[in-house]
Amino acid sequence: MKRHHVVVRITHWVNVLALTIMVASGLRIFNAYPAFARKGESFCCYPFAGRPIPSWLTFGGWLAGARNWHFAMMWLLVVNGIVYLGFIYLHGEWRDLVPRRSVFRDAGEMMKFYLTIRKDHPRQGKHNALQRMAYFAMPLVGIVAVVTGVAIWKPVELAPLTHLLGGYVWARYWHFWAMFVLVVLAAVHIFMVFTVDPYSIPAMVTGQYRERWSPEARNARPFVHLAPAREEEDSHAQR
Protein backbone atom coordinates (compact mmCIF):
# COMPACT_ATOMS: atom_id res chain seq x y z
CA MET A 1 0.00 0.00 0.00
CA LYS A 2 1.47 3.34 -1.09
CA ARG A 3 1.34 6.12 1.47
CA HIS A 4 0.43 8.73 -1.15
CA HIS A 5 -1.46 8.11 -4.40
CA VAL A 6 0.61 8.84 -7.50
CA VAL A 7 -1.64 11.84 -8.32
CA VAL A 8 -0.91 13.35 -4.92
CA ARG A 9 2.84 12.74 -5.33
CA ILE A 10 2.98 14.33 -8.80
CA THR A 11 0.83 17.33 -7.88
CA HIS A 12 2.94 17.82 -4.73
CA TRP A 13 6.18 18.20 -6.69
CA VAL A 14 4.60 20.21 -9.48
CA ASN A 15 3.29 22.50 -6.75
CA VAL A 16 6.81 22.83 -5.30
CA LEU A 17 8.06 23.99 -8.70
CA ALA A 18 5.12 26.28 -9.50
CA LEU A 19 4.93 27.85 -6.05
CA THR A 20 8.69 28.44 -5.86
CA ILE A 21 8.67 30.24 -9.19
CA MET A 22 5.50 32.15 -8.32
CA VAL A 23 6.94 33.37 -5.01
CA ALA A 24 10.38 34.27 -6.37
CA SER A 25 9.07 36.01 -9.50
CA GLY A 26 6.38 37.70 -7.39
CA LEU A 27 9.05 39.09 -5.08
CA ARG A 28 10.92 40.44 -8.12
CA ILE A 29 7.71 42.14 -9.26
CA PHE A 30 7.21 43.48 -5.74
CA ASN A 31 10.72 44.96 -5.81
CA ALA A 32 9.72 47.27 -8.67
CA TYR A 33 7.62 49.08 -6.04
CA PRO A 34 8.36 47.58 -2.61
CA ALA A 35 5.55 49.48 -0.91
CA PHE A 36 1.77 49.59 -0.94
CA ALA A 37 0.73 53.23 -0.67
CA ARG A 38 -1.07 54.93 -3.50
CA LYS A 39 1.15 57.78 -4.75
CA GLY A 40 0.57 60.84 -2.59
CA GLU A 41 -0.86 58.75 0.27
CA SER A 42 0.58 56.76 3.14
CA PHE A 43 -0.18 53.16 3.97
CA CYS A 44 -0.96 52.10 7.50
CA CYS A 45 0.19 48.54 7.58
CA TYR A 46 3.55 47.82 6.02
CA PRO A 47 6.57 48.99 8.05
CA PHE A 48 9.19 47.94 5.46
CA ALA A 49 8.08 50.26 2.64
CA GLY A 50 10.87 51.17 0.25
CA ARG A 51 13.08 48.26 1.27
CA PRO A 52 13.42 45.73 -1.55
CA ILE A 53 13.51 41.96 -1.03
CA PRO A 54 17.11 40.61 -1.29
CA SER A 55 17.66 39.83 -4.96
CA TRP A 56 18.89 36.29 -4.27
CA LEU A 57 15.35 35.44 -3.19
CA THR A 58 13.93 36.68 -6.48
CA PHE A 59 13.60 35.21 -9.94
CA GLY A 60 13.07 36.59 -13.42
CA GLY A 61 16.07 38.90 -13.74
CA TRP A 62 14.08 42.07 -14.34
CA LEU A 63 10.49 43.22 -14.03
CA ALA A 64 9.34 42.05 -17.47
CA GLY A 65 11.09 38.70 -17.07
CA ALA A 66 9.53 38.16 -13.66
CA ARG A 67 6.07 39.15 -14.93
CA ASN A 68 6.34 36.77 -17.86
CA TRP A 69 7.26 33.91 -15.52
CA HIS A 70 4.55 34.90 -13.02
CA PHE A 71 1.79 35.07 -15.66
CA ALA A 72 2.85 31.76 -17.23
CA MET A 73 3.42 29.80 -14.03
CA MET A 74 0.08 30.92 -12.57
CA TRP A 75 -1.64 28.55 -14.98
CA LEU A 76 0.47 25.60 -13.85
CA LEU A 77 -0.29 26.52 -10.22
CA VAL A 78 -4.03 26.82 -10.84
CA VAL A 79 -4.41 23.73 -13.04
CA ASN A 80 -2.25 21.68 -10.67
CA GLY A 81 -4.30 22.92 -7.72
CA ILE A 82 -7.57 22.00 -9.42
CA VAL A 83 -6.25 18.51 -10.30
CA TYR A 84 -5.12 18.00 -6.68
CA LEU A 85 -8.30 19.27 -5.04
CA GLY A 86 -10.51 17.46 -7.55
CA PHE A 87 -8.61 14.24 -6.96
CA ILE A 88 -8.64 14.30 -3.15
CA TYR A 89 -12.34 15.16 -3.26
CA LEU A 90 -13.24 12.26 -5.56
CA HIS A 91 -10.76 9.76 -4.13
CA GLY A 92 -11.43 10.40 -0.45
CA GLU A 93 -8.03 11.75 0.68
CA TRP A 94 -9.80 14.87 1.95
CA ARG A 95 -10.84 12.82 4.98
CA ASP A 96 -7.20 12.81 6.13
CA LEU A 97 -6.98 16.60 5.79
CA VAL A 98 -10.26 18.21 6.81
CA PRO A 99 -9.94 19.07 10.51
CA ARG A 100 -11.98 16.97 12.87
CA ARG A 101 -14.03 18.51 15.62
CA SER A 102 -11.26 17.81 18.12
CA VAL A 103 -8.52 19.36 15.97
CA PHE A 104 -7.71 22.23 18.33
CA ARG A 105 -7.50 19.98 21.40
CA ASP A 106 -5.42 17.47 19.43
CA ALA A 107 -3.18 20.24 18.11
CA GLY A 108 -2.70 21.40 21.70
CA GLU A 109 -1.61 17.89 22.67
CA MET A 110 0.86 17.84 19.76
CA MET A 111 2.29 21.18 20.86
CA LYS A 112 2.66 19.84 24.41
CA PHE A 113 4.52 16.85 23.01
CA TYR A 114 6.83 18.99 20.88
CA LEU A 115 7.50 21.25 23.85
CA THR A 116 8.30 18.09 25.90
CA ILE A 117 5.50 18.82 28.36
CA ARG A 118 4.00 15.54 27.27
CA LYS A 119 6.18 12.39 27.07
CA ASP A 120 4.40 10.18 24.55
CA HIS A 121 3.39 11.04 21.00
CA PRO A 122 -0.38 11.57 20.75
CA ARG A 123 -2.22 8.98 18.70
CA GLN A 124 -2.78 10.04 15.15
CA GLY A 125 -4.01 8.68 11.83
CA LYS A 126 -2.15 9.46 8.66
CA HIS A 127 -1.36 12.99 9.88
CA ASN A 128 -1.24 14.60 13.29
CA ALA A 129 -3.57 17.47 14.15
CA LEU A 130 -0.98 20.18 13.40
CA GLN A 131 -0.35 18.65 9.98
CA ARG A 132 -4.07 18.47 9.31
CA MET A 133 -4.41 22.17 10.05
CA ALA A 134 -1.40 23.08 7.90
CA TYR A 135 -2.32 20.87 4.93
CA PHE A 136 -5.92 22.07 5.13
CA ALA A 137 -4.85 25.72 5.30
CA MET A 138 -2.37 25.47 2.42
CA PRO A 139 -4.96 25.10 -0.39
CA LEU A 140 -7.25 27.68 1.25
CA VAL A 141 -4.46 30.28 1.40
CA GLY A 142 -3.51 29.23 -2.12
CA ILE A 143 -7.04 30.09 -3.27
CA VAL A 144 -6.75 33.46 -1.50
CA ALA A 145 -3.45 34.05 -3.33
CA VAL A 146 -5.02 33.24 -6.70
CA VAL A 147 -8.16 35.34 -6.14
CA THR A 148 -6.21 38.38 -4.86
CA GLY A 149 -3.74 37.90 -7.72
CA VAL A 150 -6.53 37.98 -10.31
CA ALA A 151 -7.90 41.11 -8.60
CA ILE A 152 -4.63 43.02 -9.05
CA TRP A 153 -4.10 41.63 -12.56
CA LYS A 154 -7.46 42.96 -13.82
CA PRO A 155 -8.56 45.77 -11.46
CA VAL A 156 -10.63 47.45 -14.19
CA GLU A 157 -12.01 44.51 -16.18
CA LEU A 158 -12.84 42.69 -12.94
CA ALA A 159 -13.44 45.82 -10.87
CA PRO A 160 -16.22 44.29 -8.69
CA LEU A 161 -13.79 41.62 -7.45
CA THR A 162 -11.07 44.19 -6.74
CA HIS A 163 -13.56 46.45 -4.92
CA LEU A 164 -14.70 43.49 -2.86
CA LEU A 165 -11.15 43.08 -1.59
CA GLY A 166 -10.93 46.76 -0.66
CA GLY A 167 -9.57 48.12 -3.95
CA TYR A 168 -6.28 47.62 -5.77
CA VAL A 169 -3.95 48.70 -2.95
CA TRP A 170 -5.55 46.38 -0.40
CA ALA A 171 -5.89 43.50 -2.86
CA ARG A 172 -2.16 43.80 -3.52
CA TYR A 173 -1.55 43.80 0.24
CA TRP A 174 -3.67 40.65 0.76
CA HIS A 175 -1.84 39.03 -2.16
CA PHE A 176 1.44 39.74 -0.39
CA TRP A 177 0.11 38.29 2.90
CA ALA A 178 -1.18 35.18 1.18
CA MET A 179 2.31 34.68 -0.28
CA PHE A 180 3.87 35.22 3.15
CA VAL A 181 1.59 32.70 4.87
CA LEU A 182 2.24 30.13 2.13
CA VAL A 183 5.99 30.62 2.54
CA VAL A 184 5.77 30.24 6.34
CA LEU A 185 3.62 27.11 6.04
CA ALA A 186 6.05 25.65 3.49
CA ALA A 187 9.09 26.56 5.61
CA VAL A 188 7.67 24.92 8.74
CA HIS A 189 6.63 21.92 6.66
CA ILE A 190 10.15 21.49 5.23
CA PHE A 191 11.73 21.93 8.67
CA MET A 192 9.46 19.28 10.18
CA VAL A 193 10.07 16.89 7.28
CA PHE A 194 13.83 16.99 7.82
CA THR A 195 13.85 17.07 11.63
CA VAL A 196 10.92 14.81 12.47
CA ASP A 197 9.91 12.63 9.54
CA PRO A 198 12.53 12.37 6.76
CA TYR A 199 10.91 9.06 5.80
CA SER A 200 8.09 11.11 4.33
CA ILE A 201 10.42 12.18 1.51
CA PRO A 202 10.62 8.74 -0.15
CA ALA A 203 6.92 8.42 0.71
CA MET A 204 6.25 11.49 -1.41
CA VAL A 205 8.53 10.23 -4.22
CA THR A 206 7.92 6.48 -4.53
CA GLY A 207 5.01 6.18 -2.13
CA GLN A 208 6.99 3.73 0.04
CA TYR A 209 6.40 4.04 3.81
CA ARG A 210 6.29 1.79 6.85
CA GLU A 211 4.10 2.41 9.84
CA ARG A 212 7.14 1.60 12.00
CA TRP A 213 8.86 4.64 10.48
CA SER A 214 6.09 6.98 11.51
CA PRO A 215 6.84 9.74 14.05
CA GLU A 216 4.20 8.21 16.30
CA ALA A 217 5.99 4.82 16.28
CA ARG A 218 9.36 6.49 16.85
CA ASN A 219 7.99 8.94 19.43
CA ALA A 220 9.80 11.60 17.37
CA ARG A 221 9.91 15.29 17.94
CA PRO A 222 12.28 17.68 16.11
CA PHE A 223 15.83 16.22 16.11
CA VAL A 224 14.77 13.49 18.55
CA HIS A 225 14.35 9.76 17.74
CA LEU A 226 15.16 10.21 14.08
CA ALA A 227 16.47 6.67 13.65
CA PRO A 228 13.95 4.03 12.64
CA ALA A 229 13.21 1.05 14.87
CA ARG A 230 16.11 -1.42 15.10
CA GLU A 231 14.49 -4.30 13.18
CA GLU A 232 13.96 -1.89 10.32
CA GLU A 233 17.66 -1.11 10.21
CA ASP A 234 18.48 -4.85 10.17
CA SER A 235 16.15 -5.65 7.31
CA HIS A 236 17.54 -2.65 5.50
CA ALA A 237 21.12 -3.78 6.00
CA GLN A 238 20.51 -7.15 4.35
CA ARG A 239 20.08 -5.56 0.96
Next chain:
Amino acid sequence: MRNADGLAALAEIVRQRESGHAAERIGIDRRHFLAASGAALGALALAACDSMGPKSAKSLLTFAMNQNEVLERTLFRHTSIDVPKASALPAGSHFPSYFVSRHVPVWDPAARGPWHLEVSGLVRTPLRLSLTDLAALPRIGYKLDHFCVEGWTAVATRTGVRVADLAQLAGADRAARYVDFQSFDDGYHESWDIESAMHPQTLIVYAQDGHYLNAAWGAPARVFSPVKLGYKNTKYLTRIAFLPERNGGYWSDQGYEWYGGV
Protein backbone atom coordinates in the same frame (compact mmCIF):
# COMPACT_ATOMS: atom_id res chain seq x y z
CA MET B 1 31.72 27.70 -5.72
CA ARG B 2 28.80 25.54 -4.57
CA ASN B 3 27.15 26.05 -7.91
CA ALA B 4 30.20 24.84 -9.77
CA ASP B 5 30.59 21.79 -7.52
CA GLY B 6 26.95 20.87 -7.85
CA LEU B 7 26.98 21.24 -11.61
CA ALA B 8 30.16 19.18 -11.86
CA ALA B 9 28.52 16.48 -9.75
CA LEU B 10 25.46 16.52 -11.99
CA ALA B 11 27.57 16.34 -15.15
CA GLU B 12 29.52 13.40 -13.66
CA ILE B 13 26.31 11.56 -12.79
CA VAL B 14 24.83 12.15 -16.23
CA ARG B 15 28.05 10.94 -17.85
CA GLN B 16 28.10 7.82 -15.69
CA ARG B 17 24.46 7.03 -16.29
CA GLU B 18 24.97 7.31 -20.01
CA SER B 19 27.85 4.86 -19.87
CA GLY B 20 25.72 2.04 -18.45
CA HIS B 21 25.05 0.79 -14.93
CA ALA B 22 27.40 3.23 -13.36
CA ALA B 23 26.04 2.60 -9.88
CA GLU B 24 27.20 -0.99 -9.95
CA ARG B 25 30.53 -0.23 -11.56
CA ILE B 26 31.68 2.52 -9.23
CA GLY B 27 29.64 1.44 -6.26
CA ILE B 28 27.54 4.58 -6.02
CA ASP B 29 24.37 3.60 -4.21
CA ARG B 30 20.95 5.10 -4.45
CA ARG B 31 21.41 7.24 -1.36
CA HIS B 32 24.58 8.83 -2.72
CA PHE B 33 22.93 9.30 -6.07
CA LEU B 34 19.98 11.04 -4.45
CA ALA B 35 22.25 13.21 -2.32
CA ALA B 36 24.36 14.20 -5.33
CA SER B 37 21.28 14.87 -7.42
CA GLY B 38 19.85 16.97 -4.63
CA ALA B 39 23.05 18.98 -4.38
CA ALA B 40 23.10 19.45 -8.15
CA LEU B 41 19.46 20.54 -8.26
CA GLY B 42 20.07 22.92 -5.39
CA ALA B 43 23.04 24.36 -7.24
CA LEU B 44 20.91 24.77 -10.36
CA ALA B 45 18.22 26.51 -8.32
CA LEU B 46 20.82 28.85 -6.85
CA ALA B 47 22.37 29.46 -10.25
CA ALA B 48 18.92 30.32 -11.60
CA CYS B 49 18.21 32.92 -8.94
CA ASP B 50 17.67 36.41 -10.29
CA SER B 51 18.50 35.17 -13.75
CA MET B 52 15.93 35.18 -16.49
CA GLY B 53 15.54 31.41 -16.16
CA PRO B 54 16.46 28.78 -18.72
CA LYS B 55 16.57 29.95 -22.35
CA SER B 56 14.52 26.94 -23.41
CA ALA B 57 11.58 28.32 -21.44
CA LYS B 58 11.35 31.39 -23.65
CA SER B 59 8.98 29.85 -26.20
CA LEU B 60 6.79 28.60 -23.35
CA LEU B 61 6.66 32.09 -21.81
CA THR B 62 5.81 33.63 -25.20
CA PHE B 63 3.08 31.03 -25.67
CA ALA B 64 1.64 31.83 -22.24
CA MET B 65 1.80 35.56 -22.97
CA ASN B 66 -0.11 35.10 -26.24
CA GLN B 67 -2.74 32.91 -24.58
CA ASN B 68 -3.11 35.44 -21.77
CA GLU B 69 -3.69 38.12 -24.39
CA VAL B 70 -6.47 36.05 -25.97
CA LEU B 71 -8.09 35.69 -22.56
CA GLU B 72 -7.64 39.36 -21.69
CA ARG B 73 -9.15 40.49 -24.97
CA THR B 74 -12.09 38.16 -24.36
CA LEU B 75 -12.57 39.65 -20.90
CA PHE B 76 -12.38 43.21 -22.24
CA ARG B 77 -15.61 45.22 -22.09
CA HIS B 78 -16.27 48.85 -23.00
CA THR B 79 -18.69 48.84 -20.09
CA SER B 80 -15.95 47.93 -17.59
CA ILE B 81 -14.90 51.32 -16.38
CA ASP B 82 -12.53 52.55 -13.75
CA VAL B 83 -14.04 54.26 -10.73
CA PRO B 84 -11.37 55.26 -8.20
CA LYS B 85 -12.19 54.90 -4.52
CA ALA B 86 -14.02 57.97 -3.30
CA SER B 87 -11.48 58.25 -0.48
CA ALA B 88 -8.47 58.11 -2.81
CA LEU B 89 -6.40 61.29 -2.69
CA PRO B 90 -5.11 62.75 -5.98
CA ALA B 91 -1.37 62.21 -6.28
CA GLY B 92 -0.85 65.85 -7.27
CA SER B 93 2.82 66.73 -7.28
CA HIS B 94 3.65 63.17 -6.14
CA PHE B 95 2.60 61.88 -9.54
CA PRO B 96 5.69 60.13 -10.97
CA SER B 97 7.23 61.28 -14.21
CA TYR B 98 8.78 58.88 -16.72
CA PHE B 99 10.42 59.45 -20.12
CA VAL B 100 13.11 57.66 -22.08
CA SER B 101 15.08 60.68 -23.36
CA ARG B 102 18.07 61.81 -21.35
CA HIS B 103 16.28 65.04 -20.38
CA VAL B 104 12.63 65.93 -19.96
CA PRO B 105 11.36 66.12 -23.55
CA VAL B 106 10.19 69.63 -24.37
CA TRP B 107 8.74 70.59 -27.74
CA ASP B 108 10.78 73.48 -29.12
CA PRO B 109 8.62 75.47 -31.58
CA ALA B 110 11.66 77.52 -32.70
CA ALA B 111 13.37 74.37 -33.95
CA ARG B 112 10.40 72.20 -34.93
CA GLY B 113 7.61 74.66 -35.71
CA PRO B 114 4.32 74.71 -33.89
CA TRP B 115 3.24 71.45 -32.24
CA HIS B 116 0.47 69.49 -33.91
CA LEU B 117 -1.15 66.18 -33.20
CA GLU B 118 -1.42 64.19 -36.38
CA VAL B 119 -4.26 61.67 -36.80
CA SER B 120 -3.47 59.56 -39.83
CA GLY B 121 -3.11 56.09 -41.28
CA LEU B 122 -6.28 54.25 -42.28
CA VAL B 123 -8.52 57.32 -42.03
CA ARG B 124 -10.72 59.16 -44.54
CA THR B 125 -9.53 62.64 -43.50
CA PRO B 126 -6.15 62.88 -41.82
CA LEU B 127 -6.14 65.54 -39.08
CA ARG B 128 -3.54 68.00 -37.88
CA LEU B 129 -4.69 69.40 -34.56
CA SER B 130 -3.14 72.20 -32.55
CA LEU B 131 -3.62 72.33 -28.79
CA THR B 132 -6.33 74.95 -29.37
CA ASP B 133 -8.08 72.60 -31.81
CA LEU B 134 -7.94 69.80 -29.26
CA ALA B 135 -9.30 72.01 -26.50
CA ALA B 136 -12.20 73.02 -28.75
CA LEU B 137 -13.31 69.39 -29.25
CA PRO B 138 -15.83 67.75 -26.86
CA ARG B 139 -14.10 67.83 -23.52
CA ILE B 140 -14.14 64.85 -21.17
CA GLY B 141 -12.80 64.94 -17.62
CA TYR B 142 -12.49 61.92 -15.36
CA LYS B 143 -10.88 61.22 -12.04
CA LEU B 144 -8.99 58.06 -12.92
CA ASP B 145 -6.63 55.46 -11.48
CA HIS B 146 -3.26 55.10 -13.15
CA PHE B 147 -1.94 51.52 -12.93
CA CYS B 148 1.80 51.30 -13.36
CA VAL B 149 3.44 48.03 -14.37
CA GLU B 150 5.71 48.49 -11.35
CA GLY B 151 2.79 48.01 -9.00
CA TRP B 152 1.98 51.53 -7.87
CA THR B 153 -1.21 53.41 -8.52
CA ALA B 154 -1.94 57.11 -8.57
CA VAL B 155 -5.13 59.07 -8.95
CA ALA B 156 -5.44 62.18 -11.10
CA THR B 157 -8.16 64.05 -12.94
CA ARG B 158 -7.54 63.72 -16.66
CA THR B 159 -9.09 66.12 -19.13
CA GLY B 160 -9.05 65.71 -22.87
CA VAL B 161 -10.73 64.26 -25.92
CA ARG B 162 -11.91 60.69 -26.40
CA VAL B 163 -9.80 58.78 -28.91
CA ALA B 164 -13.12 57.36 -30.13
CA ASP B 165 -14.25 60.93 -30.99
CA LEU B 166 -11.03 61.58 -32.89
CA ALA B 167 -11.46 58.29 -34.77
CA GLN B 168 -14.95 59.35 -35.77
CA LEU B 169 -13.80 62.84 -36.75
CA ALA B 170 -11.04 61.45 -38.96
CA GLY B 171 -13.24 58.69 -40.32
CA ALA B 172 -11.14 55.74 -39.21
CA ASP B 173 -11.45 52.72 -41.49
CA ARG B 174 -12.95 49.43 -40.32
CA ALA B 175 -9.71 47.77 -41.37
CA ALA B 176 -7.86 49.74 -38.68
CA ARG B 177 -7.58 47.06 -35.99
CA TYR B 178 -4.65 48.74 -34.25
CA VAL B 179 -3.63 52.22 -33.19
CA ASP B 180 -0.06 53.40 -32.72
CA PHE B 181 0.57 56.28 -30.35
CA GLN B 182 3.85 57.97 -31.31
CA SER B 183 5.84 60.67 -29.55
CA PHE B 184 8.79 63.05 -29.72
CA ASP B 185 10.33 61.31 -26.68
CA ASP B 186 13.24 59.68 -28.52
CA GLY B 187 11.03 57.48 -30.69
CA TYR B 188 8.88 56.20 -27.82
CA HIS B 189 5.65 54.71 -29.07
CA GLU B 190 3.21 51.95 -28.14
CA SER B 191 0.60 50.37 -30.38
CA TRP B 192 -2.80 49.28 -29.06
CA ASP B 193 -5.67 47.05 -30.07
CA ILE B 194 -8.52 49.16 -31.47
CA GLU B 195 -10.99 47.96 -28.79
CA SER B 196 -8.93 49.44 -25.96
CA ALA B 197 -8.36 52.64 -27.93
CA MET B 198 -12.13 53.06 -28.39
CA HIS B 199 -12.85 52.57 -24.67
CA PRO B 200 -14.84 55.58 -23.35
CA GLN B 201 -12.10 56.31 -20.79
CA THR B 202 -9.30 56.32 -23.36
CA LEU B 203 -8.46 60.00 -23.76
CA ILE B 204 -6.00 62.28 -25.48
CA VAL B 205 -5.21 64.19 -22.32
CA TYR B 206 -4.00 67.80 -22.37
CA ALA B 207 -4.77 68.72 -18.76
CA GLN B 208 -4.15 67.00 -15.43
CA ASP B 209 -5.77 68.09 -12.17
CA GLY B 210 -7.24 71.10 -13.96
CA HIS B 211 -4.03 72.49 -15.44
CA TYR B 212 -2.51 72.07 -18.88
CA LEU B 213 0.11 69.31 -18.79
CA ASN B 214 3.60 70.30 -17.72
CA ALA B 215 6.66 68.85 -19.41
CA ALA B 216 7.15 66.15 -16.77
CA TRP B 217 3.63 64.81 -17.32
CA GLY B 218 3.83 64.65 -21.11
CA ALA B 219 3.04 68.11 -22.50
CA PRO B 220 1.48 69.11 -24.82
CA ALA B 221 -0.68 65.96 -24.93
CA ARG B 222 -0.58 62.29 -24.08
CA VAL B 223 -2.82 59.28 -24.37
CA PHE B 224 -4.26 57.98 -21.12
CA SER B 225 -6.55 55.11 -20.28
CA PRO B 226 -7.10 53.17 -17.06
CA VAL B 227 -7.57 50.02 -19.18
CA LYS B 228 -3.87 50.00 -20.07
CA LEU B 229 -0.76 49.84 -17.91
CA GLY B 230 1.19 53.09 -17.69
CA TYR B 231 3.83 52.18 -20.26
CA LYS B 232 1.19 51.79 -22.98
CA ASN B 233 0.09 55.40 -22.44
CA THR B 234 2.49 57.34 -24.66
CA LYS B 235 3.32 60.86 -23.48
CA TYR B 236 4.64 63.75 -25.62
CA LEU B 237 2.28 62.68 -28.40
CA THR B 238 2.91 63.63 -32.02
CA ARG B 239 0.90 61.14 -34.03
CA ILE B 240 -2.02 58.74 -33.73
CA ALA B 241 -1.75 56.21 -36.54
CA PHE B 242 -4.62 53.84 -37.36
CA LEU B 243 -3.07 50.64 -38.66
CA PRO B 244 -4.14 47.25 -40.03
CA GLU B 245 -1.41 45.48 -38.03
CA ARG B 246 0.09 45.95 -34.60
CA ASN B 247 3.30 47.92 -34.50
CA GLY B 248 4.96 46.80 -31.26
CA GLY B 249 6.14 49.48 -28.89
CA TYR B 250 9.09 50.80 -26.91
CA TRP B 251 8.65 48.52 -23.88
CA SER B 252 6.67 45.76 -25.53
CA ASP B 253 9.56 45.18 -27.97
CA GLN B 254 11.85 44.65 -24.97
CA GLY B 255 9.87 41.94 -23.22
CA TYR B 256 6.90 43.60 -21.55
CA GLU B 257 3.48 42.35 -22.63
CA TRP B 258 2.32 44.05 -25.80
CA TYR B 259 -1.29 43.99 -24.59
CA GLY B 260 -0.57 45.51 -21.17
CA GLY B 261 -4.26 45.47 -20.23
CA VAL B 262 -5.64 46.26 -16.80
